[in-house]
Amino acid sequence: MPTISGFSTPVGCAMIAGGPVGEHIVPGSIRDGDTLLSVEHITDGTPPTRADITAEFSITPGKGGSITNTTTDTTGGFLHVLWSTSE
Secondary structure: OEOOOOOOOOOEEEEEEEEEEEEEOOOOOOOOEEEEEEEEEEEEOOOOOEEEHHHEEEEEEOOOOOEEEEEOOOOOOOOEEEEEEEO
């Protein structure tokens, strides 16, 4: 998992392709029990734009390696996912 040093717990991040409402696979070791810090929807453009849509996501309960989106279709964009592990 890519981690960011300097925090009291490991922090991971990933950039993934967006998609329809539902489950999104996140590379790294995100798992149930971790804390989802933010999810940003990045849209291509000149310049690219971002929208904070953290409230629409959760770490998929009982399943590692994924988050679930309940509201917004992010197809054609990207998602920047940031989380803190419960190690």
